[in-house]
Amino acid sequence: xxxxxxxxxxxxRYIPRTxxxxxxxxxxxxxxxxxxxxxxxxxHDQATFWLDQGTIRLSLLPAVAALAFVPYLPFRxxxxxxxxxxxxxxxxxxxLAAPILALTYWAQQRIMTTAVPPHTPQDPHEPTYAxxxxxxxxxxxxxxxxxxxxxxxxxxxxxxxxxxxxxxxIALAWYLPITAKxxxxxxxxxxxxxxxxYSIAAVALTLTCLAMxxxxxxxxxxxxxxxxxxxxxxxxxxxxxxxxxxxxxRGAGATVAR
Amino acid sequence: MTGAxxxxxxxxxxxxxxxxxxxxxxxMAQPRLRIVLSLARIEAVRIGRGWLVLGGxxxxxxxxxxxxxxxxxxxxxxxxxxxxxxxxxxLAMAMLAAAxxxxxxxxxxxxxxxxxxxPATAGLRTLALLASLAGAVxxxxxxxxxxxxxxxxxxxxxxxxxxxxxxxxxxxxxxGAAGIAIGTRFPHPLAGLFGALVxxxxxxxxxxxxxxxxxxxxxxxxxxxxxxLPGPLxxxxxxxxxxxxLAGLAIAAAIVAVLMTARSGRARAWLAAGxxxxxxxxCFAGTAQLEPVPTAELNHLATExxxxxxxQHCDTAGQVxxxxxxxxxxxxxxxxxxxxxxxxxxxxxxxxxxxxRQVLSVDFTDAGLTRGQxxxxxxxxxAQTRDAPGTVAATSAIYLTAGAWxxxxxxxxxxxxxVALAAADWxxxxxxxxxxxxYPPRDExxxxxxxxxxxxxxxxxxxxxxxxxxxxxxSPRPRSGSQPGRPAFFSIWFYPDGGAGAVTAPxxxxxxxxxxLLAKAMTGLPERRVxxxxxxxxxxxVSARTTAAxxxxxxxxxx
Numbered sequence: 001x002x003x004x005x006x007x008x009x010x011x012x013r014y015i016p017r018t019x020x021x022x023x024x025x026x027x028x029x030x031x032x033x034x035x036x037x038x039x040x041x042x043x044h045d046q047a048t049f050w051l052d053q054g055t056i057r058l059s060l061l062p063a064v065a066a067l068a069f070v071p072y073l074p075f076r077x078x079x080x081x082x083x084x085x086x087x088x089x090x091x092x093x094x095x096l097a098a099p100i101l102a103l104t105y106w107a108q109q110r111i112m113t114t115a116v117p118p119h120t121p122q123d124p125h126e127p128t129y130a131x132x133x134x135x136x137x138x139x140x141x142x143x144x145x146x147x148x149x150x151x152x153x154x155x156x157x158x159x160x161x162x163x164x165x166x167x168x169x170i171a172l173a174w175y176l177p178i179t180a181k182x183x184x185x186x187x188x189x190x191x192x193x194x195x196x197x198y199s200i201a202a203v204a205l206t207l208t209c210l211a212m213x214x215x216x217x218x219x220x221x222x223x224x225x226x227x228x229x230x231x232x233x234x235x236x237x238x239x240x241x242x243x244x245x246x247x248x249x250r251g252a253g254a255t256v257a258r
Numbered sequence: 259m260t261g262a263x264x265x266x267x268x269x270x271x272x273x274x275x276x277x278x279x280x281x282x283x284x285x286m287a288q289p290r291l292r293i294v295l296s297l298a299r300i301e302a303v304r305i306g307r308g309w310l311v312l313g314g315x316x317x318x319x320x321x322x323x324x325x326x327x328x329x330x331x332x333x334x335x336x337x338x339x340x341x342x343x344x345x346x347x348x349l350a351m352a353m354l355a356a357a358x359x360x361x362x363x364x365x366x367x368x369x370x371x372x373x374x375x376x377p378a379t380a381g382l383r384t385l386a387l388l389a390s391l392a393g394a395v396x397x398x399x400x401x402x403x404x405x406x407x408x409x410x411x412x413x414x415x416x417x418x419x420x421x422x423x424x425x426x427x428x429x430x431x432x433x434g435a436a437g438i439a440i441g442t443r444f445p446h447p448l449a450g451l452f453g454a455l456v457x458x459x460x461x462x463x464x465x466x467x468x469x470x471x472x473x474x475x476x477x478x479x480x481x482x483x484x485x486x487l488p489g490p491l492x493x494x495x496x497x498x499x500x501x502x503x504l505a506g507l508a509i510a511a512a513i514v515a516v517l518m519t520a521r522s523g524r525a526r527a528w529l530a531a532g533x534x535x536x537x538x539x540x541c542f543a544g545t546a547q548l549e550p551v552p553t554a555e556l557n558h559l560a561t562e563x564x565x566x567x568x569x570q571h572c573d574t575a576g577q578v579x580x581x582x583x584x585x586x587x588x589x590x591x592x593x594x595x596x597x598x599x600x601x602x603x604x605x606x607x608x609x610x611x612x613x614x615r616q617v618l619s620v621d622f623t624d625a626g627l628t629r630g631q632x633x634x635x636x637x638x639x640x641a642q643t644r645d646a647p648g649t650v651a652a653t654s655a656i657y658l659t660a661g662a663w664x665x666x667x668x669x670x671x672x673x674x675x676x677v678a679l680a681a682a683d684w685x686x687x688x689x690x691x692x693x694x695x696x697y698p699p700r701d702e703x704x705x706x707x708x709x710x711x712x713x714x715x716x717x718x719x720x721x722x723x724x725x726x727x728x729x730x731x732x733s734p735r736p737r738s739g740s741q742p743g744r745p746a747f748f749s750i751w752f753y754p755d756g757g758a759g760a761v762t763a764p765x766x767x768x769x770x771x772x773x774x775l776l777a778k779a780m781t782g783l784p785e786r787r788v789x790x791x792x793x794x795x796x797x798x799x800v801s802a803r804t805t806a807a808x809x810x811x812x813x814x815x816x817x
Contacts (some may be wrong), residue, residue, distance in 0.1 A: 023448050030452060030679055042466040050465050053639065058462055065451040155366065160359060160447030164313065164352070 007084065015092035024097055024158075026068020028104040035108050039115045048116050053131045056108050061167070063104055064138055068146045068166060069159030070097045075082050076155060080214070094143060098184075105135060120211035129240075130190040130197075134183075137161035140204035142166040147211035173200070181251030268485050272783055293378050297386030302393030305356055305434075314352025315397045318345030319404045326408050327493045329669055331562045332661050333414035340495070342405030344479035345576035346426035347461060349401055350433035353394050358450030361387055361441025361515070380519040384442060384643040391434040394426060395706035398430040415585050416490065425501035432508035433457060439515040469625030478508075483627055485661045488569070488583035488621050489563055492555050494627060499546035504590035506539035550630030556622075560639045563618040564646045570616065576601060581615040587665055592670070596678035597656075599715035604685050605793035612684050613655040614677075617648030618760070651690040651764050656680045660759035671718055673759030678715040680763030682708035686800045688764040701770050707792065708765070709777035714785070723778070726752045727771045737748030751775075777807045779815045788813065 039056055042048050071090040075080055080086050109128075146162035173179045182188050182196040234250050273274050305311055322345040325331045331341065333669065364373035378386070402423050409418075440453050459475055460467065462477045472478050473495050508765065513533045520526050562569040564585070572581040573590060578597055580590050595616060601607065622628055622639040643649075650655040656677065664673035686704035713723070731745030751774035791812050798804055810816075 006376055010540065014655070023446065026448065026452075038463055038466050045466070045468050047466055055463065056464070058459060061455050061459070062452055065447060065455065069448060157359070163451050164310065168313070169315065197461065203263070 010086060011084065011092065015089060018089060019093050019096050020069050020072060023069045024066050024100055025234060027063045029099055030062040031060050031064075031104055032107055032111075034062065036111060037109055043115050047153045051112060051116055056105070056112065056131065057134065059108065060135065060138075063101060064142050064166065065159075065163040067101065067139055067144050068162040070094055071143055071146045071150060071208075072158055073150060073155075076150075079133055086214050087209075090147070091213055095194070101139065105132075129195040130185055133194040133197040133201075135205070137200045138170055139207070140201035141169055144204035144207040144211065145169070147208045184207070197235060267316075271592075273320050290382060293382055293574070294386045294389060296721050297378060297383060297607050298389035298392070301360060301387055301390030304393075305353075305360065305390055306393035306396060308356050310352045310356040311349070311397055314349040315401060317352070318348040319399050320346050321348055322401075323409055324384075324769075326412050329664065332663060333409045333412040333483065334485060334487075334661060335409070335416035336487065336490040337420045337425075337661075338414060338481055339419045339497075340407045340477075340484060342402060342409070342481070343422060343426040343429065343477050344461075345405055345539065346398060346452060347400050347457065347477045347479075349394075349397060349754060350430045350476070351457050351478035353391075353430050354433040354440075354453045354457060355450040357387065357391070357437030358441035358444075358453060359447060362447070362449070363436040363441075365445035366447075367587040379521075381521065381525075382664075384515050384519045388435060388436050388515065389784065391431050391438075393425065394434055401424065402426065413588065415588070419490070419497055421497040421501055425497060425504060426477075428501050428504040432476070432511065435508045435511035435515065437520070438512045440565045440589070440611060442515045442518045445564065451699065469627075470548060470629035474503070474544055476494075483593045483620055483624060486618060486659070487559070488616075488660050489585060490619060491547065491551060491559065493551040494655050495557075496547045496549070497542045497555050499549075500650060503543035503547065505541055506536050506543055510536035510782045528540070548629060552633065552746060553628065553635065556628065556639065557629070559618075559620060560622065563620055563643045564615055566647055568613060574611075577607060578613055578614045579611060579615075581613060583616050583660055585661065586616060592664065592674075593658065595713075596674040596716055597681045600678050600681040600685065600711050603714055603789075605712050605789055608685055608687065610654050612681065615647060615657055616654055617646065617657045618647045618661045619648065619659050619760075648762050651762050653689040653764050654684065655763075656684065657762040659762075662760035664759050669758065672753075673719045673761075674713055675753060676759045676761045679712040679753065680761050680765065682711040682715075683765030685711070687802075690764050691760050700766075700802075701772055701807070702766075702802055702804050703773075703776075703804040704802070705766060705769055706773040706776040706780070706806045706809060707799055709769075709774055710780040710788070711783050713777060720778075721775030723753070723774070727774065728752070730768075733766075770806075773806050776810050776815060780813065783813060784813070 009026050013199050035055065037058060039048075039051060042051050070093045072093075073086060073089055079089060121215050143160060145166045149155070149158040149165075152158075180187065182192050183200075185193045188196070291395050322342055325341055326333060331337075357530045361384070361528065364370055364380070373380075373383070382408050382697055406418065422611075436457075437453060438450050460475045461478050461480075464472050464475065465610075472482070484495070510533060513536060517526060517533070520529060535582055553562050566583070569580065570581040570583055571620060572579050574580075576598065577600070578594070578596060582590060582593075597612070597614060599630075620627070620643070621637060622643060628636050628639070647655070649660065651657075658677075664670040686707075686708045688704070718734070728750060731747050749771035751769050751771045792799055795812070799809055
């Protein structure tokens with residue numbers, strides 16, 4: 001456990017460095033720019049009564065597209081061979097992306113508030129929690145699709161493939177009468193929308209976890225030995241292969257295929 | 259997929275850069291056109307059978323189908339062409355992303371050096387990619403064919419506009435050229451996705467944009483009044499100018515793409531000149547699109563709306579006059595069927611003639627329609643159409659909004675029921691003034707009779723009718739200066755799909771649930787018995803003072 005904790009500072013440096021910041025920030029800034037332009041145009045045209053949560057949803061699509069590139073695992077074959085589980089990097093990237101996405105949404109809400117003063121007839125009455133649930137669902141679906149495509153032969157273009165597929169899934173959920181009954185407000189009530197999208201997010205999260213798992217069984221003891229080479233059993237002269245561990249000489253290949 | 263190098267059989271083997279003139283000689287001898295055509299053929303096949311383009315084609319066809327298969331939209335060819343273009347927009351988005359991926363292939367993942375060793379230069383490859391856009395044309399034509407079949411199967415009104423359909427193909431090509439221009443400069447796949455979203459977002463948010471500028475967007479489907487027109491309107495939308503604008507955009511994007519890879523100064527100069535020409539075409543086309551719709555056309559439209567009789571053809575069948583706009587005659591039989599069934603069930607026929615008339619719901623405040631017109635002229639049209647038939651109900655008329663039969667989001671059964679109920683309301687003596695509902699909602703036997711007649715005439719699903727029972731709060735009308743009172747809740751009934759067919763007719767706006775429940779009970783009784791009871795005291799039952807309870811007692815219906 002201590003050895004794992006010692007690996008954290010190393011990962012804390014590695015994960016932000018490999019994070020696709022430019023892609024994510026471009027997506028979020030594009031979302032903000034599109035939203036600002038729409039608000040400005042509507043304001044100029046005295047059509048702010050048309051501004052609603054649909055405008056926020058639509059303008060967040062570039063951010064959703066950018067998120068599809070976040071779970072990307074750089075140098076995949078090499079990373080898989082290291083003692084650190086393969087899911088650590090994409091999960092770290094997603095954790096770093098979450099506040100950026102939340103900040104983008106918050107900024108959009110602020111812009112909306114300035115354009116449409118509260119308690120006016122134009123004020124959108126749809127509850128915010130339902131919108132947040134929808135966006136969480138969208139993000140989760142996108143990440144799940146990207147994570148699964150990352151396991152396929154299209155891994156190098158996972159984001160480019162995942163984004164259109166995620167958009168198609170969202171569009172189908174939105175427009176198919178059978179799903180719209182529960183996921184779109186109206187006809188669905190806000191509670192149903194929130195529950196529906198959070199359920200989808202939970203399923204997507206489970207699928208993401210399944211997709212990100214290692215392709216093979218990992219020998220976790222190797223991690224301990226690499227983290228503390230001076231105190232490992234190999235130091236005492238006892239052959240580690242006796243205990244079934246992979247030897248340090250096997251290095252990056254400290255894994256055994258199923 | 260798109261990350262792999264181009265297959266080689268059509269090309270000579272790789273020639274390392276820096277090889278001597280002897281090695282470069284055969285390459286120079288290779289006719290450039292042949293290289294471009296070979297590459298274009300390969301790329302066209304890749305694009306044409308790529309999952310992005312096939313997915314875009316499927317998505318576009320599904321979108322067109324969703325409009326027409328669900329009966330949401332009445333198939334009017336002057337509108338349907340633009341809706342087919344909506345499907346082309348989905349294909350164009352996919353095409354843009356696919357072209358961007360193809361154009362960015364050589365720079366993605368550090369492959370630039372490898373591609374530089376090929377005999378085809380970057381400029382030739384770009385030209386080949388642009389030529390390969392022809393691979394998208396079959397997909398686009400397939401979309402048109404699918405759209406035309408879909409609309410044609412629905413029994414459309416009017417004739418398709420070739421220019422609008424061609425503009426859809428040009429849209430796909432322009433999107434492909436834009437994708438190549440983006441991919442040549444930005445190889446990251448996200449750039450293509452952004453490009454596709456930039457194509458989509460304005461089309462999805464046209465309601466936020468100024469009406470006059472809507473036609474300048476690559477494509478727009480939702481915010482127009484084509485579905486409310488009785489026929490095609492000259493200059494609305496400006497299809498030819500729009501196709502020219504898209505062609506200009508396609509040429510401009512192609513020039514930008516080639517410009518980024520061209521090395522020769524002379525070629526760049528020619529391309530710059532071409533760019534200026536393309537910009538001029540775009541500007542001229544844009545200006546042409548902002549030209550106002552001819553005033554005479556709008557005058558005619560306002561007259562058709564304010565005085566439909568001046569433009570309509572009327573047929574009298576039995577006691578009913580059906581007045582429809584030219585071209586909509588085929589709707590006569592489907593509109594007349596529920597009305598005739600109600601009339602056949604009536605124990606006593608009322609003496610006045612019923613008129614079933616199509617009306618228009620054109621919005622003359624829409625800047626997309628009245629762009630460039632003087633404000634005074636627009637005010638005149640608004641004044642002319644303020645009291646147009648259909649804006650308020652009339653005692654002896656049923657109004658059907660043109661372009662909304664039987665669609666407007668509902669099915670033919672729902673529209674039939676609404677027309678039948680409207681005819682029955684007229685038959686039992688409701689007047690236009692009866693739409694103002696007293697507080698509390700008044701219980702009248704004649705509405706129960708009307709609902710019974712409509713149910714017998716059209717046989718809607720019982721479950722659907724039952725869904726209409728609900729409780730609703732009503733506040734007494736406040737006296738001048740006083741606050742409205744506390745709402746009281748009443749059980750009411752409304753037909754769940756009351757909007758189907760867009761029917762305006764005399765009859766109460768709020769129907770107490772007791773009237774529906776009595777009508778439902780009446781359908782369980784022998785028809786002859788109900789007919790006899792109604793016939794014996796018809797004048798009593800159609801009186802506004804007779805309650806549903808009295809009719810129930812006469813029929814022996816217990817609550």
